[in-house]
Amino acid sequence: MRAPLLVLLAGWFGIVSAQDIPALVYHDIAETGTSDPFAVSREAFAEQLEYLRAEGYTPVSLSLLGKLQRGEAALPEKPVLITFDDGLASYATIARPLLERYGFPSVLSVVSGWADGQRVPPEYRGKLLDWDALRSLARTSGVELVSHTHDLHHGVPSNPQGNQAPASITRRFDAGSGRYESEEAFRARIRADLELARARFVAELKQPPTGVAWPFGLYDEVLVEEATRLGMKWQLTLDRAPTRAETLPRIHRLTFHRLRNLRQFADMVSLRALRREQVRFVEIDYDLLSPQDPARFEQRLSQLLRRLELLRVGGVVLRPFSADGKQAYFPTSTMPFAADTLNRVLHQLRSRLHLDHLYLRIPVEATTSAPAILAEDLGRLNRFSGVIVSDAREPSTGVFVRRLRYHQPTLRVGVLNGTVVTADAQFVLREITATSETDTVEREARKWLSRDSKAWFLVQRDAATEDQLRDALVALRRAGAAHFGYSPDDFVAARPRATDIVSTLLAHTVVRHVD
Template sequence: MNRLYLYLVVFFISITSSSVYAADNKFITLCYHDIIEGLTDNLDEDQMAVGLGNLIAQFSWMKEQGYNVVSVQDILDGEQGKKPLPEKAVLITFDDGYSSIYKYLYPLLKMYDYTAVIAVVGKWLSAKPGEFVKYGDRDKKLRSEFLSWDQLREMKASGHIEIASHSFDLHHGELGNPQGNRQPSATTRIFNKKSQSYETDQQYYERIKTDLKLNSDLIEKNTGVRPRTMVWPYGASSKQTVSIAKALGMPVTMTLKAGNNTYLDLPGVRRKLVISNPSLSDFVNDMEQKEKQMDLVRGVRIDMDDIYDKDPKRFTLKFNQLLDRIKAMKVNTVYLSAFSDEDNDGYAESVYFSSKHFPTRADILNRVSWQIQTRAGGGDHIEVHTWMPIIAFENEHGNQLNEQAILGIYEDMAKYVYVEGLLFSDLKGAGSEGFPRKLINTVKNYRTRVKKAAILLSSQTVIDAAGNSNYWDNLNKYYNNFVINVNFKSKSQKTHIESLLQALPKNKDLSKFIFELQTVNGETNEKISATALSSEIDFLLENKAIQLSYYPDNVQGDHPPLDMIKSKISVREFPFSD
């Protein structure tokens, strides 16, 4: 403890902050994991660990700058109107229940008079001394690397920690598709290889409920108090899992979504993930970020019909080529078709996911989406948005499906596919009043990470709607963004783009509009040259239209040419640096 004492002497500043109450009752939540003494860089194998010295520096800085560390009880009191939160409120959380919490964090909490939420995994704590526990899907850790019940009881009795549930045994992946991808247990319908079928809704519900109840019972048995906070492993949750947690006495649940919180966020608290042992300057920059910068969209729209092949080997080859191409382009958004339109009549005839409401051409969308998110980013995150029609679905007899059946199709997609956004096309109409909102809410019931819904429009449609405020008012009811497919006019493209920009609503926020370049002339089916595409992008950028995507992408034919499109559309400042 001598080294810890020296750290405290150097960094601890005794400041008594008066509570100035904030009118908006916002709070920040920090998410830590393990603490390693002597860790000074970000090269440790465990990128979730923070160095002891850096942690003390962060705690000291928060104290100096007037941040007020609050407890879950403080937040609940504020929600109930008993006592508002102080200004610059911060909730500290530590996931997984490492033994370093008792050794290093506990003395700091007492010294700074801070509190923290400690989220524990029941199965790990139930292992016998000397045994290994399975940590995630690959690693194994000794039971001694985690807290003991005696340590948890002591810290709880001090009033400096609150014990939260991190599940009994959901901190691992489950088989999520026929191709073998393992995905977060709490939000995955398990695929059974023997029966070639997915877990039923009832089986899924009972599995999650049984797990959460088991961990709450275990915590109560060993500490005398049931947890009221559920911290989702990997941050993966849905409205259904949140509802189960609430019914079991845990109205507060925590995710790994970025952002600040108000009382309205208690069912899904956002947390700042403290990762890669950040220096004090990096930590300060993250904490003091006043407003989130505009999300720059640089993307590509992929038609699954272009990469699907009945021959598994040929499909795998084409898919791997696509992953390599996306990784090389360094884009951050992929719009991925979830349906098949083999006869190109504008109607979906089948889908690329398991569905009990519509024919499945091949159950591959979940794998494609997951692999793009986990393999194609090269360390950067890629958002995958599924692209589907609103009402353009027809059955084997050529009859259009009713809205209830379409809601079922979207529900199936949300259950079995990991997505973060939606792209709608309405070539055949938008359905009844409010129908797009029903589709969006249906997906969000299962995929809480879905934060954006966009509509695909042709540039000519936008030009034709110039000055029609009702048109845009109606679209704004449902959509965060508008993906505008810029029709190619070989002899007057700049004039066409000028007309498009002038047709956008007055006082327009250009960040809401993603300009999608055509790489093939829709009228002649001829490829648009790299020179023409490059010129088009430059003209858009000159006019402050910086949100860009393109369609279609020809992987095998390298069109548009990789070097050209990479230099123009990459989110990286230096796209050729690696």
């Protein structure tokens, strides 16, 4: 890439705030183009390194971050951490020579089981570094090796419907007994794997791993506790959040997926894409899934997936309780559960549609009797982005949220129709009724945005026509709302009509940002 374009990109994309430490994670560096959506070509990688150099970024090491924590060093003006997952041979043959040319340090995570030749994915056979190559890298200046676990990249059964989910975070479902793995058994399994990973590092590399990159970026406090106990201080995740000095030793990394050009890279490393994300979502009536009728449930779930594909939304809100609030759609000892279907729904929304924003609406009555137990039952068996609560200041809600974060460390909490964001909540979700008075909708939205520019809005359809719903969404965009959706979406009757609502729902809101 020519220098003039690099200069142009610098002016276009801004700079990183002094607090932010962009952390990048690569996988394979390919000689040429590849069908692997996470791979980056040699040419693109070289352009990206040149961009970092030209724009004054200073790649940092884990060692430097450790000194920062101890008060022995300061961050450079524009730091960036460069990491590679999986221990692929292209790191040594392509990436490392280019990094060395620029004097850039990097971190490589290694799946010790794969280095031993165990359970290697078909697409990685013949492409991984062996222990001899890893020993050479361990002696190389500017290279830091961490664990990527020993054997936690495979799937295990996660629900009665037979879905497979990452072994590193999933409490296994046993179809024979109809039970989920206990917390004691789960912890023991994680501990055994991490102990073996550490032992293999010590045996082969003569050094223990100082950190761990969690498989698929997923983790909870059980994993953190076990890794920390073994001296794996650094916790490398894929959380959708910036890394800052105060988040260390947890490092949130940005991954490459179908990266098309240098402009996208500049957008990513500056954290601009993360800061300026706009979320559009729908709320669905869980009872429409007919969760108590297995055959109809699967049919309705397929309908929901097809519907959401048409709408192209980035998020979904679910209420995993019956309409009367007396039964749950996940196993819990705090109330009867009507059917064990929530894990299946969330799994399909994530794996089939790759939705990043899955929120559960939690009615206040659900958390009044045993909030910690409800949080334990919900959080340990299901993966979701956040919850929406009625009042974050309610003591039982606070207990619920804090316990839920043990199993969902990246949990985001929205307060329904709240006026302020509390210590336990990250955003306010305002409900607005769609009416013929669109000026009223816009005024109401502007009022709340003047108090909180990051407020979310949920338009209630009620008796509104589809034209009124569409006009209400346009009014929210005119008011400057970046995050909004509507409720309910009738995915069975396909209302509102997708052709009438998609362009309005997805249209970008022009928001003035101060970077």
